[in-house]
Each structure stands twice: as structure tokens, then as C-alpha cells.
Amino acid sequence: MSAVVDVPLLRNGAFVRLWAGTAASGLATWAMPFLLGLAVLDHALTAAQLGLLLAVRIVGFVAAVPVGGVLADRYSRRRVVLWSGLMAAGAAPVAALGLRHSLVVAAVAVAVTGVGQGACRPAFQALAAEVVAGPRRQQANAAITLAVRVTTLLAPGLTALLAVVVSIPWLLLGTGGLWLVAALAPKGGAGVRVGAGGRPAVLSEFVDGVREARRHPWFLAGLGALTAVIATGYSATGVALPLISRDRYHSEAVLAAALTAYTLGALGGALLIGRWRPRMQGWSALAGLSLYGLVPLGLLLPVHPAFIVVTYVVAGFGIELFNVPWFTATQREVDPDRLARVSSLDFLLSYGLAPAGLALIAPAINTFGMSTVLAVCAVVCFAAPAAAALVPSSRGFTTSVQTP
Template sequence: MLRNVAFLRLWTATTASGIATWALPFVLGLAVLDRALTAVELGVLLAARTAGFLAAVPISGVLADRYARRRVVLWSGLTAAVAAPVMALFVGSSLPLMAVAAVAMGAGQGACRPAFQALTAEVVSEEQRQQANAAMTLSVRVTTLVAPGLTALLALFVNTQALLLGIGVLWLVAALVPPRGNDFAGAAGKPRFFAEFAEGVREARRHPWFLAGLGALTAVIATGYSATGVVLPLVSRDRYGTEAVLAGALTAYTLGALAGALLIARWRPKHAGWTAFAGLALYGFAPLSLLLPVHPAVVLAAYAVAGIGIELFNVPWFTATQREVEPSKLARVSSLDFLMSYGLAPVGLALIAPAIGHFGAGPVLAVCAVVCFVAPAVAALVPSSRDFRTRS
């Protein structure tokens, strides 16, 4: 893969977009610490970014199948890059204009995701895609591990506006560096957005393993991810009396994901689908460790196992989608993937806190753990799920 110049350019662009995506909420959080923003304003801006993301993902899926994927990445990155200095200009002075910029940055983030997925299938040969997808996720995990400290260090020397301008530069890299793909035009004639998106849905339905996996992934993210986001800080504070468990669990998860990505980059399991679903089910140990009064080391170990498992699922999942889905509809199917799995994650986050208030943390965590274990097991029962291959 290191000798594939086109892939290295694509990897650089996706890494830049990943860092920019991660950095925005962190930098805005620093603005709250500097009293340039309030906590309420931070929530408004993050909600605006999420709205832009969700609106752009299906549109981008259609456009990336209709036009050259490289062009969609270009305009997506430029949109986010232009929004960054606008946000920097109005920090602390105009929340409406910052919210508009946040919507634009979210739209740029959402629009590039399906296009990047489809572009990977264009510039990387089939036998190398698993390594390519593992390399992509490795960059994300390394960023998550290293970037908080680096950003906090930069914040000692530059202000929030400069950090936001740096995010804009990263989006410029994401827009300008990717290689050219096949430059095919997938849809001919008069543009018909809803009809073309429906074609992507029909293509997804043609692959039973994809529908089963998407359902399992959505269920795990909506429950296990929500437990991490809402319950882990409470357990760290109330049960163990320290924030170190929270920080340690998140670090253990990232290190586990790095190990999982390195493992799956070389490992070719006999039944990729069953292995992936087994990995996804490992996320159930995260809420289970929060349910039981265990030693903090057990919590850290559970999150490390969950991190390993999520990459054992992600990499074969992306690789199979790129292999099995018709190339002219790949971006639309990928947009459906991102829209359902990550798009519904905020719903889980919004519901779990009231559920804990009504039923208590114990029953909610038990349900989350059961869902994380059972949903992948049910998905694995679909015949084509064994190898992530559509039967003729």
C-alpha cells in the first residue's frame, strides 16, 4: 500500500478530514473554558453541525454516484474550509452566524464520507482494500489518541480563532489532495434525487447481509455507544470517585481499536462475516462492566476488548460493501450506512438519560448489554452474513 501513490493521497485526505472532524468540538470546548462561548451555545453549535451532517449524507450519496467522486470530495472539503474562518470571525459575537458556519462544516463532513468510501474502491484493487480500510481506521484511532494533548498544547500558544483557521486548512487538504478516480457519470438524464436515492435503497436490500449488519450496528451504537457517552462519566465519578476511570476507559478503547485494526489488516478469517459480528458483539462488555461493581482494571479491560471488536467489524464491513455493492450505487449505499448507524446515535444519547432517570442505571445498562450481544448474533443468522457475500 505504501507504494500506491493514489492511495497515499487518499489516506492523507481522509486523515485530514478525520482530524478536522474530531477537532471542532474539542476546540469549541476550549472556547467554553475561555468564556468565549457558553455551554448552551456550544450545544447549539454541535447540534447545528449534526443537522448539517445528516442533511448532507444522503445528498452526497446521490451526487457521488451521479458525478465524479473526486469532484464531490473537492466541493465538500471547500465548503467546510470556507466555513471555518467564518466561524473564527464570529466567535463570541454572533451565535446565528456561527451556527450557519457549523451547519456548513457538518455538511462538508457528511458529504465527503460516502464519496471517500466510493473513491477507495476506485483507486485500490480488491485484494488490497482490507489493508487500505485498516490503514484508514488506524489514522482515525491515532488521531483520537494523540490529538487531544497536541490541541491542548497548541491552545497554550494560540487562541481559539487560530485553531479554527487550522481546522480550515485541514479541510483544504482534504479537498485538494485526493487522487482522481474513474470520473464516470453514474446517472444519466434529468436529475431525480429521490428516485436515485431509492435505487440505492433497493441496491442495499439486494444484500441481506448488509441489511442485517446495518441493523446490528445501529442497535449497538444506539445502546453501547450511549452507555459510554452518558453512564461512564457517572460511574467514574460516583462509584470510583475519580475521573481517571473515564479517561482510562476511553484510552483503553482507542488502544484496543488500534490493536484490532493492526490485526485485521493482515488476518483473513475464513468466515469474515461471522468474525465481524463476533467482534461487534464484544462491545457488550463495555456496558456490562459498568453494571457490575468490579475493579477499575476490569472496566479498562472491557473497553479495550470493545475497541478490538469494533475494528474487527468495521474493516471487513467496509471491504465487503466496496466489493459486493454495484460500483455505480456504492456511494448511495454507503450514505445509507452512515445515515442509519451514526445518524441515529444522537437519538440513543438523547433517550438514555431520561431512561436512566425513570428506570435506574442498572436496568438500562443491562438492556444495553443484552442488545449489544444479541443484535449481532441475530444478524449472523442471515445466511449471506457468514462471508458478507451476496448469493446469486
Template sequence: MPTDSDTSPSAARSILRERRFLRLWCGTTASGLATWALPFVLGLAVLDRELTAAGLGIVLATRTVGFLAAVPISGVLADRYSRRAVVWWAGLAAALATPFIALGLGRSVPLMAVAAAVVGAGQGACRPAFQALTAEVVDAGRRRQANAAMTLAVRVTTLVAPAGTALLAALLNTWWLLIGTGLLWLVAAVLPPRALPAPAREADGARFFAEFGEGVREARRHPWFLAGLGALAAVIFTGYSATGVALPLVSRDRYGTEAVLAAALTAYTLGALAGALLVARWQPRAQGWAALAGLALYGFAPLSLLLPVHPAVVFAAYALAGLGIELFNVPWFTATQREVEPRLLARVSSLDFLVSYGLAPVGLAFLAPAIDAFGWQPVLAGCALVCFLAPAAAALAPSSRGFSRPGKP
């Protein structure tokens, strides 16, 4: 497939040389490191008997609740006011709340839970604001490379955060590691640049639900968006849940070692890194269909757990799943930034994050009882089938071929 000038390797390399985008990228990376490091730091606290396993579950659950509650609110605020200001206040809130998690460690789980909810809210508020800010900082012709760089940073943090936390744990105690995640949130708040002048946004006193509803109506104007979001939700509800619940069980019961679990997750991350690098340089003609085909590759993950295959097959399947998710993510984000009305972009992005992230814990909650009731083989077969069929069904929607409304490039 041919590529155009904005997807050339030189363009992909030079996007990180632009000072404004580099600041935004570093801020996003800092927030990602803080997000991924916190569960591992708290896990170390469990090992050190400073926190119980039940306490860990409560703290992480309240963080998720804070995230989901803040995403739609942030979408409205980031469209009504400055997106840079939303990032500042969200990062600052997470930075100021983090020391209270450290303060409650070994003393008060309720204090830790409340603080974690604020940190989660800061994380959730940043996501749609960062997405909309990228569209303001980067011109339309370079957003594909910008989004690829952003998702590349996310995947690198999934490797660096656990390893970095483990290394630092040899030098610092849990309290200081928690303070370190707070400092990362402060970096995330301070670094992103002010956006270029943007189209005027409404700043009236309309109620929150009315303004969020306007974002929902904008999303409904794009059949490809609704179809793609439905496919993504189905894959997360099934495929992601299979990874979270079934993979540890299969690793333990079939292969007799947790090494298969660790290696499969590492293969997934490496596949995602490869996908981000590939999609930065390759733009197919039917980019929407190619993205949905990439999303369907996630079906190989639960499929590889279904039969007694060599562990290498499981690793390859998870690498394919990681590759495919980035072949979907980057065109998806880029198309959203291109097609959605700029003044509504944060609200539509918040709807995206709310559905995709919101269904993840629901799927995890449902999968374990389903395995107990029906057995893991029928459940995994169903998960694989949904992962293959949902993107195929989304490809039938009008405008899904190019993730673009008729008449637009």
C-alpha cells in the same frame, strides 16, 4: 485461519507506499483531524469564557444536523457525478465556513451555528464519497488493507487531535486554532487523487428521492448488509450511548474520579488500533460471522459498568470493545465495496452512515431519561444484552457468514 496473498504483512505495509492511495489516506486523515479537533477547540473557548456551555451545545448540534442532512445528498451526487469532485466541493465548503465560526466567537452564536452546519455538511458529504473513492483508487485485492489503513488513521486522530489541540493552545489563541481546522479541511479537499476510469454512471434528471431509493433497493438485495446494519444500529443506540452517558456517571459516582473515564476511552482507542492492525493481516474463512462476533464484544463495555469491579476490568472491557468494532468495520467496508454495484456504492454507503451516525444522538437523548426512570443498572443490563444479541441475530441472516451473496467468494 489461513490468509491469502492480499492479506500478507508485506501487502499491508506496501499499501501506503502507493502514491495515489497515500494522497487519499492523507486527505481522509486531514478531514478526521479537523472533525475531532473542532469540539476540543470550542471546549477551550468555553474555558476562556468566549463561549457559553449552551452556545457550545447549539453549535455542535447544528454541526450534527448539517452532517445528517448532507450524507444522503452526497451519496446521490457521488454516484451521479465525480466522487473526487464531491470531496473537493465538500472540503472546500467546510474550509470556507470555518472562519465564520471564528468570526462569531464571542459575538454571535447564530453565526457560529450556521457556519458549523455548513462544516458538518462538508463532513457528511465527504464520508460516502471517500468510501466510494477508495473502491476506485484501490484494486479489489487490496481493499481490506486500504480500509484497515483508513480506520487506523481515524483512531490515531482520536488520540492526536485532543492532545495536539491542547499543545497548540499554549502557543495560539482559539481564533487561530479554528482557522487551523479550516486549513485541514482545505488539505482534505485538495489532496485526494483523481479516480481511475470508472463504469459509466447515470446522469439523468431523475429526482433525488428516486435516485436515493435506487440505493435503498440495492441495499435490500444484500441480506447480510441489512442484517449487519441493523446490528450495528442496535449496538450504537445502546452501547455507544452507555459510553456517552453512563460511563461519566459511573466514573464520578462509583470511583470518585474522572480519571477512570479518560482511561477507559483511551483503552477503547488503543483496542481499536490493535483491531485495525490485526484485521489488516488476518482474514478468517467466515469473515462475516467473525466481524459480527467482533461487534458483539461491545457488550462488555456496558456490562463492565454494571457491577462494582476494579477499574482495570472496565479498561479491559473498553479495550475489547475497541478491538471488536474494528474487527467489524474493516470487513464491513470491504464487503460493501466488493458486493454493491459500483454505480450505487456511494448511495449505499450513505445509507450506512445515515443510520449509524443518525442513531447515535438519538440514543444519547433517550438513555439519560431511561436511567432517571428505571435506574442505571437495568438500563445497562439491557444495553449489554442488546449488544450481545443483535449481532447474533444478524448472523442468522442468509449470506451473513461471508458478507457475500450466494455464489460469490
């Protein structure tokens, strides 16, 4: 693999194009469920139909992530981004048409969009390592997450305003334009080694990626902690916050303020970690991840709503103190030929399977009560990162010996 030249990010044209493509894909990924939710308010969909469309999107995403990781290691990462983005872009007008005329057509198109979303994620992650030199990767990952967070902060209001004058199908069509940017903007990087002879089956290659992940105990420990936090704390608060906002505080303002506060906290965390290099990077990252435990703890206690908002700010801040070093360490430590497959394992377990946690939380609340579920989730959010920190290589997110 050819060396990557270390130049400032703003002078690295390949990174700027990658940043634009990643930002466009993030906006398009966020927009679809939001627009489908607006379609319910517009009486174009029922709540049950919305649930079906969101479910098939998740199924497409989860199915495509491991395959996308294998393909991104087998072929050019740039090519995988291109075809994944084109697939999602082509599905957008079909989804818009189906929304007006056929739920089946809409479901197929949304599923295809989920496939495009899932396939491009590990390719984008590996491509970042190809176009940005090691010393600047943490700053690059922070810049990418800043774009995602700003989108999350501003897009709901802008989309709602657009929905006043533009119909939902046309807005869905607009997401196709975003996917075209995601597909066409990034530039190829240094490339990966292509072995001679035939290639093994996709499953065998994915298993090879799992073996690579097992060579890094810090990665398995951190992934276990992240998955536990998302499956319990993130899922529980996603269900509990709207209920508590309505029943305890009798206002939707707490819900809106808390979600906005989380994004603002994440922006602050990304800005800090883009320049801060803690000496014990892994432990600092895991400590940031554990801060999410304050959210279910705050929801459990009869506190002033301002306290709830503060816990979300701190949780958002902490999650980026984890995310950016985590992505950077994965890009640094993992064999470049297997990076996309290891990244796909990360996305598959931590984010792709998050709906399983959401599906179990509501029955658990009905069975054991809100307080019990929130208390258990708070304990898990604190305990899982602490347990991960006990793995020796977790201190610096590295399997090699580091000099001070």
C-alpha cells in the same frame, strides 16, 4: 469502469493521497467539537451555546449524507470530495469570527461545516474502491482507520497544548487548513458510469440506493446490528461512564483511561485485521461487534476500575474487527454505480442518528435507573449481532457463493 491496477499500497500514489485526505478530514471532524468544548472552558461559550452549535453541526451532517451519496454516484467522487472539503474549509474562518462576535454567524458556519463533513463521507468510501484493487482493499481500509485512531489518541493532548499559546478561534481557523488538505489531496479514480439523458430527482436516486442495499441481506442485517449497538451500548456508556467514574470511583482517571484504552484496542484491531483474513469473515466481524456488550456489562458490575479499562480495550479491538471487513465487503459486493448511496445509508443510520440514542439514554436512566438501562443495553449489544448472524449471507458478508 476501467480496471484498477493491483499495486502495493505504498506505491499506489492515488491511495496515499486519498489516505492523507481522509486522515485530514478525520482530524478536522474530530477537532471542531473538541475546540468548541475548550471554548466553554475559556468562557467564550456557555454550555447551552455549545449544545446549540453541536446540534446544528449534527443536523447539517445528517442532512448532507444522503445528498452526498447521490451526488457521488451521479458525478465524479473526486469532485464531491473537492467541493465538500472546500465548503468546510470556507466555513472555518467564519466560525472563528462568529465565536468572537456572533453566535448566529457561528451556528450557520458550524452547520455548513457539518454539511461538508456529511457530504464527503460516502464519496471518500466510494473513492477508496476506485483507487485500490479488490485484493488490497481490506489492508487499505485498515490503514485508513489506523490514521483515524492515531489521530484520536494523540490529538487531544496536542490540541490542549496548542490552546495554551494559541486562541481557540485561531485553532478553528487551522481546521480550515485541514479541510483544504482533505479537499485537494485525493486523486480521482477510475470513475463511474454516467448514464445518458436526464437524471431523476435526488430522492429517487437515494431510494434506488436503498433498493440496492436491499439486494444484500447481509448488509441490512449488519447495518441493523451496528445501529443497535451504537444507539444503545455506545450511547449508554457515553452517558454512564462519566457518571460512574465520578460517583463510584471518585476520579476522572477512570474516564480518561477507559477512553484511551478504547482507542488503543481499536489500533490493535486495525493492525490485526489489516493482515488477517478469517474464513467466515462476516461471522468474525459480527462477533467482534458484539464485544461492545462487555462495556455496559462492566459498568453495571461493582468491579475494580482496571476491569472497566480492559472491557474498553476489548470493545475497541472488536469494533475494528467489524468495521474494516464491513467497509471492504460493501466495496466488493455493492454495484459500483450505487456504492456511495449505499455507504451514505450506512453512515446515516449507524453514525448520523447516534445523537438520537444519546438524547434518549439520559431520560431512560432517570426513569428506569442506571442498572436497568445498562443491563438492557448489554443484552442488545450481544443479541443484535447474533441475530444478524442468522441471516445466511452474513457468514461471509457476500450474496455470492464463495469457494473455500
